[in-house]
Amino acid sequence: MDGSETGVGSRLRRLRESRGISLSALARSAGIGKATLSGLELGTRNPTLETLYAVAGALGVPLTALVLEPGAEPAAAADVRGAAVTATLLEVFEEPGATFELLRMRVRPGVVQQSPPHAPGVTEHVTVYQGVLRAGPADAPLLAGPGEHIAWQADVPHVYGTAGPDEVVATLLIRSPRQIG
Amino acid sequence: MDGSETGVGSRLRRLRESRGISLSALARSAGIGKATLSGLELGTRNPTLETLYAVAGALGVPLTALVLEPGAEPAAAADVRGAAVTATLLEVFEEPGATFELLRMRVRPGVVQQSPPHAPGVTEHVTVYQGVLRAGPADAPLLAGPGEHIAWQADVPHVYGTAGPDEVVATLLIRSPRQIG
DNA sequence: ATCGTGCGTTCCGTATACGGAACGATTTGT
DNA sequence: ACAAATCGTTCCGTATACGGAACGCACGAT
Numbered sequence: 001m002d003g004s005e006t007g008v009g010s011r012l013r014r015l016r017e018s019r020g021i022s023l024s025a026l027a028r029s030a031g032i033g034k035a036t037l038s039g040l041e042l043g044t045r046n047p048t049l050e051t052l053y054a055v056a057g058a059l060g061v062p063l064t065a066l067v068l069e070p071g072a073e074p075a076a077a078a079d080v081r082g083a084a085v086t087a088t089l090l091e092v093f094e095e096p097g098a099t100f101e102l103l104r105m106r107v108r109p110g111v112v113q114q115s116p117p118h119a120p121g122v123t124e125h126v127t128v129y130q131g132v133l134r135a136g137p138a139d140a141p142l143l144a145g146p147g148e149h150i151a152w153q154a155d156v157p158h159v160y161g162t163a164g165p166d167e168v169v170a171t172l173l174i175r176s177p178r179q180i181g
Numbered sequence: 182m183d184g185s186e187t188g189v190g191s192r193l194r195r196l197r198e199s200r201g202i203s204l205s206a207l208a209r210s211a212g213i214g215k216a217t218l219s220g221l222e223l224g225t226r227n228p229t230l231e232t233l234y235a236v237a238g239a240l241g242v243p244l245t246a247l248v249l250e251p252g253a254e255p256a257a258a259a260d261v262r263g264a265a266v267t268a269t270l271l272e273v274f275e276e277p278g279a280t281f282e283l284l285r286m287r288v289r290p291g292v293v294q295q296s297p298p299h300a301p302g303v304t305e306h307v308t309v310y311q312g313v314l315r316a317g318p319a320d321a322p323l324l325a326g327p328g329e330h331i332a333w334q335a336d337v338p339h340v341y342g343t344a345g346p347d348e349v350v351a352t353l354l355i356r357s358p359r360q361i362g
Numbered sequence: 363a364t365c366g367t368g369c370g371t372t373c374c375g376t377a378t379a380c381g382g383a384a385c386g387a388t389t390t391g392t
Numbered sequence: 393a394c395a396a397a398t399c400g401t402t403c404c405g406t407a408t409a410c411g412g413a414a415c416g417c418a419c420g421a422t
Binding site: 022023024034035037038039041042048 | 368369370371372373378379
């Protein structure tokens, strides 16, 4: 039973066949059973992380090439959505003094999104790649165009919007200091 | 037995705790057992893909935020290493007009790394999180400290180095316009 | 025509990932 | 201060992912 077919099987089969490797050979070089690999490709098994790492390693691709997705991804749950902003968490960096969350953000033109205050000490950093962004504290938003970077304290209400007709593409970095308790 | 601890457990635990969600609550909202989640975080279990999807979905993060990896990955192909710079490819964004490659970069102090020119139109954008970076065109490098962002045209020789005693941690975004032919 | 080799799938016993229900420890409410 | 709730871990029976060994099939060589 597949139950939650995620496309890993078909993606893996295409990857393997595009390299002209047989199922038996890949199973052997990955150190897993043929039955396991066959079931994985057919979608009749729910592979463990260990199996996925073995296969990805044998193919010489990052695990994300099997699991992540060229566009059709159903993982809408991975996104944060609001009136104007769609954001996807890319990475979380744990540094000694703070946690950094790096998100990719899109802002639709013509709408302004309010965001409630975060905890004290939290700062937001935005680097704009496309479009012109107007964002920052609700009472004093800042402007940033492609290649520019703005930052503000996020412990007050803040807003996101565009200052031009185009959609804005940017990265948002949220810095949360380790709470001192 | 963990066998191949990939850091998923500790990363997941930090992610969960940084949001102030209890293990019990996350297990409930993900629709999985507390025992499963506990074992996953402790690294005593080898989770299935289905479990990983459930947890990532409940946290609202892409699966890659759990699985993408800190260093033990055999996929050295994803890494770029040089005299002073170690970079790991985090994500590739395909936009209509350009390809963006987002990398996490570390620059060791005391060494300067030369990088050959890229194709015309390629720009590099760096956001610094720690340390002071000196980078940019070889004849006119720029400085950037924590929270600052610099960018330059990468079709000339450029350099990476530090301007202080500390290692620099930054993200590097390379924008390559779709070739016009 | 009959091997011999390799393919991908299926069968099967074993190892283990799963969820439910304990458990002790800690926090919260009265 | 005690009781109730909730925390994260551990115990345990069940479901299932695992690898080894069949299986049927498609070729190539003698």
